Amino acid sequence: METTIQQQQARGGPDQAEPALAMEAVRKTFRTAQGPLEAVAGIDLRVGAGEIVAFLGPNGAGKTTSIDMMLGLAVPTSGRVSVFGKDPREAVAAGEVSAVLQTGGLLRDLTVRETVTAIAALHGAKDRVDAVMERTDISGLAKRKVSKCSGGEQQRLKFALALLPDPRLLVLDEPTAGMDVSARHAFWDTMRADALEGRTVLFATHYLEEAQDFAERTVLIGAGKVLADGPTAKLREMTGGRVVSATLPEGRPVAAAVAELELLERVASVRLSGRRVHVTGPDSDAAARLLLGPLGATDLEIAAPTLDAAFMELTGAAS
Amino acid sequence: MNPTYVRIELARQSRDIGNLMFTVGLPAVMYLLFGNMFGGGSAQAGSGNVKFYIMVSMAAYGAAVATTGIAGTAAAENMLGWGRQIALTPMKPSGFIQSKVAVALTIAAAAAGVVFIVGAATGAQADSWSVWVLSYAIAVAGSAVFALYGMGVGMSFKSETAINVAGGVLVFFAFFGNVFLPLSGTMLEIARFTPMYGFVGLARWPLLEGAVATPGATADSFWWLVANLVGWALIFMALALWAMRRTRSRQ
Numbered sequence: 136m137e138t139t140i141q142q143q144q145a146r147g148g149p150d151q152a153e154p155a156l157a158m159e160a161v162r163k164t165f166r167t168a169q170g171p172l173e174a175v176a177g178i179d180l181r182v183g184a185g186e187i188v189a190f191l192g193p194n195g196a197g198k199t200t201s202i203d204m205m206l207g208l209a210v211p212t213s214g215r216v217s218v219f220g221k222d223p224r225e226a227v228a229a230g231e232v233s234a235v236l237q238t239g240g241l242l243r244d245l246t247v248r249e250t251v252t253a254i255a256a257l258h259g260a261k262d263r264v265d266a267v268m269e270r271t272d273i274s275g276l277a278k279r280k281v282s283k284c285s286g287g288e289q290q291r292l293k294f295a296l297a298l299l300p301d302p303r304l305l306v307l308d309e310p311t312a313g314m315d316v317s318a319r320h321a322f323w324d325t326m327r328a329d330a331l332e333g334r335t336v337l338f339a340t341h342y343l344e345e346a347q348d349f350a351e352r353t354v355l356i357g358a359g360k361v362l363a364d365g366p367t368a369k370l371r372e373m374t375g376g377r378v379v380s381a382t383l384p385e386g387r388p389v390a391a392a393v394a395e396l397e398l399l400e401r402v403a404s405v406r407l408s409g410r411r412v413h414v415t416g417p418d419s420d421a422a423a424r425l426l427l428g429p430l431g432a433t434d435l436e437i438a439a440p441t442l443d444a445a446f447m448e449l450t451g452a453a454s
Numbered sequence: 455m456n457p458t459y460v461r462i463e464l465a466r467q468s469r470d471i472g473n474l475m476f477t478v479g480l481p482a483v484m485y486l487l488f489g490n491m492f493g494g495g496s497a498q499a500g501s502g503n504v505k506f507y508i509m510v511s512m513a514a515y516g517a518a519v520a521t522t523g524i525a526g527t528a529a530a531e532n533m534l535g536w537g538r539q540i541a542l543t544p545m546k547p548s549g550f551i552q553s554k555v556a557v558a559l560t561i562a563a564a565a566a567g568v569v570f571i572v573g574a575a576t577g578a579q580a581d582s583w584s585v586w587v588l589s590y591a592i593a594v595a596g597s598a599v600f601a602l603y604g605m606g607v608g609m610s611f612k613s614e615t616a617i618n619v620a621g622g623v624l625v626f627f628a629f630f631g632n633v634f635l636p637l638s639g640t641m642l643e644i645a646r647f648t649p650m651y652g653f654v655g656l657a658r659w660p661l662l663e664g665a666v667a668t669p670g671a672t673a674d675s676f677w678w679l680v681a682n683l684v685g686w687a688l689i690f691m692a693l694a695l696w697a698m699r700r701t702r703s704r705q
Binding site: 206207208227228229230233234236240241242243244245249252253254256257258259261293296297300 | 534536
């Protein structure tokens with residue numbers, strides 16, 4: 136994590152030393168009927184100018200609450216959030232940060248063009264309406280009522296609204312939630328086309344695949360904390376190994392088998408539950424061969440990595 | 455306040471024809487009912503006649519219903535997350551409220567205007583044209599207070615029924631604010647503190663100059679009526695701002 140920051144700062148040059156986003160020991164506690172709920176339990180995060188960062192975590196990890204605080208929509212219970220060195224509300228007012236909110240809605244009885252025009256007027260950016268609609272591929276929908284737009288079209292409209300102030304930092308909260316696979320790809324193609332040029336982007340997602348495809352850096356978040364933060368490629372290595380599981384035969388020492396598996400090259404971890412052994416690592420073939428051959432294991436299964444597995448891996452390692 | 459935003463918002467409100475007809479038309483219908491209920495509609499009242507008194511009362515009530523309803527749509531918008539979308543623009547909560555109030559006042563002006571036109575056509579009379587103009591202007595301008603009320607109540611309760619509640623309570627305010635029927639005794643003493651009393655009293659000022667329609671009741675001072683209106687305006691303003699800030703963060 137430290138090295139990442141240093142690299143980013145080096146790349147940005149001395150005049151870019153001001154991070155696009157800085158969160159210091161940020162906590163957010165909600166009062167609920169069941170007592171206080173700590174949605175964000177101490178997050179430290181610095182995002183340098185020009186970075187594309189995935190905010191990866193399952194539902195309820197604290198992603199949206201963190202994003203709300205980055206945008207000044209919620210105030211941290213403690214800690215400090217700044218955007219380009221400013222208070223988030225000031226940065227919003229200056230048009231330096233904008234967002235596609237997951238729960239940020241649209242008015243159903245406005246047309247697409249009216250929606251864009253209304254928000255553009257508030258930004259004092261009416262001259263950007265046509266360009267932004269063109270860029271997000273909604274010009275053809277201009278006269279359509281928002282209520283008649285598909286989920287993907289509404290998402291593109293929200294993306295258009297986010298681009299209106301020409302923000303330096305763009306925050307996307309699960310921008311592809313509820314889209315099917317093809318709509319998701321279309322959305323990211325639009326994003327990549329030219330909209331992201333030169334912007335700092337932070338997007339929340341619970342699709343590992345999206346983080347892998349679009350982010351240089353991934354911040355893994357769970358239970359309101361940063362679990363891992365680093366180059367996405369590294370994280371993939373850490374969590375990307377397949378899991379080989381098999382049942383070890385009765386009557387043979389389990390510990391010896393585990394020791395043998397741990398000796399394999401590129402094995403990330405070996406976990407044991409009863410006689411069932413789980414081996415995680417990129418080289419599933421070697422583990423499978425060893426298990427089925429010399430170790431005489433049965434009921435072999437090989438599973439592709441999931442975010443859940445990654446989480447178990449990381450939280451298991453931490454405890 | 456942003457003119458483009460207000461224009462788009464007005465276009466949007468005027469597309470809801472059913473609601474608009476109801477908001478703009480009902481006060482006029484109520485004037486026709488109440489105006490003919492009292493036989494002495496053409497009897498003298500202040501510097502006009504009783505029909506003028508009822509016309510001003512209904513115009514004021516109609517304007518307040520319109521502003522409450524239109525401003526209350528802000529609550530539904532917030533429930534859809536529009537408030538969060540707006541919160542990502544430089545528009546401040548106070549700017550959002552001002553824009554909403556401007557839209558509400560435009561519709562209120564139409565509602566009160568219809569009552570005045572119907573009144574003029576059916577025998578409402580005043581001694582001078584300035585009584586007409588001033589009464590109308592005060593009824594419309596004062597109804598802004600109820601835009602704040604509608605917004606505040608609508609956003610305080612997170613449900614779609616909130617705005618119906620606000621409308622229902624408004625009927626209660628109108629009754630207890632001496633708007634529909636002249637109150638007397640203890641009821642009138644309580645009424646002097648209720649939210650519509652100052653508003654409707656000021657709207658009737660050009661006609662009655664503070665006199666109360668109830669025989670023998672003490673007249674209101676101009677400053678008491680102003681204090682009532684301003685006091686409630688501040689209370690509703692605080693409620694609207696508080697509710698709006700609260701809805702911006704996710705619950």
